[in-house]
Amino acid sequence: MTPADRDQIVFHGVTKKFGENVVLDDLSFGVRAGERVTLIGPSGSGKTTILRMLMTLTEPDSGTITVDGNHLFHEVRNGTLVPAGEQHLRAVRRKITMVFQQYNLFPNMRVLRNITEAPVHVLGLSKDEAEARARELLEMVGLSDKLDAYPAHLSGGQQQRVAIARALAIRPEVLLLDEVTSALDPELAAEVLDVLRDVARTTEVTMLCVTHAMKFARDISDRVLMFNEGRIIESALPAELFDSPQQERTQRFLHSLRDEA
Numbered sequence: 001m002t003p004a005d006r007d008q009i010v011f012h013g014v015t016k017k018f019g020e021n022v023v024l025d026d027l028s029f030g031v032r033a034g035e036r037v038t039l040i041g042p043s044g045s046g047k048t049t050i051l052r053m054l055m056t057l058t059e060p061d062s063g064t065i066t067v068d069g070n071h072l073f074h075e076v077r078n079g080t081l082v083p084a085g086e087q088h089l090r091a092v093r094r095k096i097t098m099v100f101q102q103y104n105l106f107p108n109m110r111v112l113r114n115i116t117e118a119p120v121h122v123l124g125l126s127k128d129e130a131e132a133r134a135r136e137l138l139e140m141v142g143l144s145d146k147l148d149a150y151p152a153h154l155s156g157g158q159q160q161r162v163a164i165a166r167a168l169a170i171r172p173e174v175l176l177l178d179e180v181t182s183a184l185d186p187e188l189a190a191e192v193l194d195v196l197r198d199v200a201r202t203t204e205v206t207m208l209c210v211t212h213a214m215k216f217a218r219d220i221s222d223r224v225l226m227f228n229e230g231r232i233i234e235s236a237l238p239a240e241l242f243d244s245p246q247q248e249r250t251q252r253f254l255h256s257l258r259d260e261a
């Protein structure tokens with residue numbers, strides 16, 4: 001799983017403990033620009049922690065994480081790692097965005113404004129430019145008729161589609177998706193996954209996706225990484241990993257998902 005020089009995202013020797021709980025264990029891997037990578041594995045195996053580190057929401061205890069060669073964390077005195085300075089991170093923050101399980105829309109803003117906030121404040125677009133972009137994105141996620149609605153008046157699936165439009169509004173190079181359909185019933189989840197299939201088909205954004213939606217993972221992924229206890233125990237093309245997993249732990253995990261379904 002050694003990262004290559006050309007990789008856009010590189011984790012090198014990353015370890016993270018919460019108390020005695022080793023969440024990431026000397027983890028190294030890389031993701032190429034434009035690659036779609038799905039992270040699977042049992043609950044607590046460290047998948048969300050990886051995405052949170054890319055957003056500098058969680059610090060590693062040791063190791064390095066780079067995006068296009070920029071270090072996300074640096075060491076302070078006693079060896080502790082903290083997020084690199086804001087100035088240094090600004091370029092990275094414009095490239096990476098995350099969609100969470102719980103949508104996290106601004107409840108007091110209408111849909112259109114939810115989407116235009118970041119382009120205006122992060123990218124410095126004019127209000128008109130940001131609105132034009134937001135309307136395009138709302139069309140892409142099938143919600144052109146909801147631009148004046150408040151989030152509370154939308155279904156969970158519609159809110160999640162707004163969250164995806166909002167994430168894409170900054171024209172990210174990297175899109176992180178953290179169990180974005182886990183809170184939705186199957187029909188609404190399917191609508192959200194269809195939107196993400198479109199995103200995968202029509203853009204070149206790098207996607208790191210934590211999901212239990214295996215058919216979706218099979219459709220969009222270039223590679224699937226199976227995590228267990230903070231390590232990658234198997235990395236393969238989706239057809240290989242799902243149809244003939246090599247590790248007994250992967251087989252057991254995939255069986256448990258089929259039993260759930």
Ligand SMILES: Nc1ncnc2c1ncn2[C@@H]1O[C@H](COP(=O)(O)OP(=O)(O)OP(=O)(O)O)[C@@H](O)[C@H]1O
Pocket residue numbers: 018021023041042043044045046047048049050
């Ligand atoms: N802030 C925190 N404080 C203490 N423990 C934490 C914290 N954040 C995460 N953990 C623990 O770290 C472990 C890994 O969590 P993580 O969310 O990365 O796993 P995951 O593979 O994404 O699992 P899930 O599928 O349940 O989301 C879990 O045992 C979790 O309880």
